[in-house]
Amino acid sequence: MASSWVTITHAAVAMALLLMQFGFPARSKPVSTDPNNCLNLMPELKCCQDRSPKKIVDFKLQPQSSPLRVRRPAHALDTEEAQKYERATALMRALPDNHPWNFVQQANTHCAYCSGSHRQLGLNISFEIHGSWHFFTWHRAYLYFYERILGKLINDTSFALPFWNWDDPSGMSIPPIYRDNSSSLSNPTRYLIGLKFIDLGGCEGNNTVESLPMQRQCNLQVMHRQFIAGFNSSSLFYGSPYRAGDNSFPGGGAIESSPHSSVHQFTSSDMSIVTRAARDPIFFAHHANIDRLWAIWESIPGNGSKVFNDKDFLEASFLFWDENMQLVRIMVRDVIDTRKLGYVYEQVPLPWMNLKTVVEEVGSEGVAVAMGEDDSWKGEVKFPLVLSSQVSVHVGRKVGAKGEKLVVSDIELDGRDHVWFKVYVGRVGGGRVEAGCFIHMERRANERINMATKLQIGITQFIEEIGADGDDWVVVTLVPTVGRNKVTVGGVSIV
Ligand SMILES: [Cu+2]
Known part of the structure; x- marks a missing residue:
């Protein structure tokens, strides 16, 4: 009796270890x-x-x-x-x-x-x-x-x-x-x-x-x-x-x-x-x-x-x-x-495939605020924030990390509203590139559509282009262009 109990326990422990290592078998749940x-x-x-x-x-x-x-x-x-x-x-x-x-x-x-x-x-x-x-x-x-x-x-x-x-x-x-x-x-x-x-x-x-x-x-x-x-x-x-x-x-x-x-x-x-x-x-x-x-x-x-x-x-x-x-x-x-x-x-030319990204240098129109050592340095911007005007935040990154992603998280809005904001990634004291944008299209509904989503942007190449490969921080700037005050952003991070 004692030996079979030990055997069962061993088997259970082995199974538990296996599951810990490889994860629990996922329950299949495709949407239909x-x-x-x-x-x-x-x-x-x-x-x-x-x-x-x-x-x-x-x-x-x-x-x-x-x-x-x-x-x-x-x-x-x-x-x-x-x-x-x-x-x-x-x-x-x-x-x-x-x-x-x-x-x-x-x-x-x-x-x-x-x-x-x-x-x-x-x-x-x-x-x-x-x-x-x-x-x-x-x-x-x-x-x-x-x-x-x-x-x-x-x-x-x-x-x-x-x-x-x-x-x-x-x-x-x-x-x-x-x-x-x-x-x-x-x-x-x-x-x-x-x-x-x-x-x-x-x-x-x-x-x-x-x-x-x-x-x-x-x-x-x-x-x-x-x-x-x-x-x-x-x-x-x-x-x-x-x-x-x-x-x-x-x-x-x-x-x-x-x-x-x-x-x-x-x-x-x-x-x-x-x-x-x-x-x-x-x-x-x-x-x-x-x-x-x-x-x-x-x-x-x-x-x-x-x-x-x-x-x-x-x-x-x-x-x-x-x-x-x-x-x-x-x-x-x-x-x-x-x-x-x-x-x-039909195959047609792809004139955009091999372009070089335009890096806006400090002093270019509209860039100064984003690039300066302004009030938002290291966490002085408090999230969540209602996006009412342009905001810049310094975001930490790991030098040498592969496949860096910029994540704008907990974006909340009424899904009936049209909202558009741009996202720039800049070098501290240097140039910046537009890395992407968030656009939500208007839709009709009788009641508010509570919407919470996120925006993810692959930034490895952008970081290289602004010359920030060796930097611990970059400046991320969010610029609302449509639907100011109608969208809340929960945070910005690089993972
Ligand atoms: Cu469409």
Whole structure:
């Protein structure tokens, strides 16, 4: 008896040691959509689909029988391509109001996933597809079905959505196909400046003939910066994990704030309000470009995504009506390769990829406050703080640390508000670079949306560029540009 007790105890201790070493086996909890629980929270914006399905089928990748669809830059479509797209969208708009393919019903699919309407299966909490690692994946699946429905409507299995190539100077304005007010692709309420220039993040100038080249160059800098900020790190590029039971907005990835949200804002009108955004047909070209940037990021050597090892990422699932009028449950694992989904992007130049970051030197306009040995030295700024004006704080770092991340934590706001602040990293007494920004887009809701999130930026390359590799401290400056006083920041740290 005594010896078997000893054996059991030994076994238990050995198991406990193993678990301590390798961690407890994780409970799998991918987020999935509850098909029977969708709440129309706003009377003026009913986002749940009108039609309930008889059954839901699991998505299966189709064997490639037809050639790959090739998504081309919207500004470069030929007349035939443009007419096809225009006609398909017109047919979509003409469908009965409650048809799942109807243009507004399709737009509502996006709304239902960003308004608290869709609920997580079995949990009755919001399923939100922004501000986490599902930003890219959900939108890829959404565009996939949207494209195939359009193709079906015009009986063309090669039909491909265009992408809005705003990361190249040739595409930095509203593409011509979206401008004609008699077209099914137009939205006459858009901000007219977009006809000249589209701002990827703080680059709007006079929009004069003289200023436009500089504005375009500024846009390329934004592209370069946002890619660096998420470079070579899955968690920074994709955003924070979002598992079943998690609150919305754990933290968006490198390009969700900018250029994604900045382009939404600048396009204005429906596009600037998350819950209405897909009512502007340009939404789909905008998100095709976001999707393309994801594909580009994945193709960069060394960027192999660590998130692909996480079952909670791969097994998350969404619901969409497909081109056969089935409600389909699609998993993230099905959307990580565009070729398997039957499409590719036309290769076009990436003029932002190898730029050099602009370092603003002391004395440049607006820099002096940030760089001086001002009152905020070493913790004199008290967090949490309401971001009412520019604030600089000295943040400690470990010299020689690999993969440094700047974390702006406990960002709190009412999710209905539009908020934008920029983040600079500077050398004490030296130059600074804009390292990133936080942009939250307005959304409609009857009640306050209590939102708590964080911003993470990869800063290794920025630290090198300002020459602060050997410094124990850097100056981080937060500059609110929209929604002053509407956002609270809990802290700033480098990890
Ligand atoms: Cu979007």
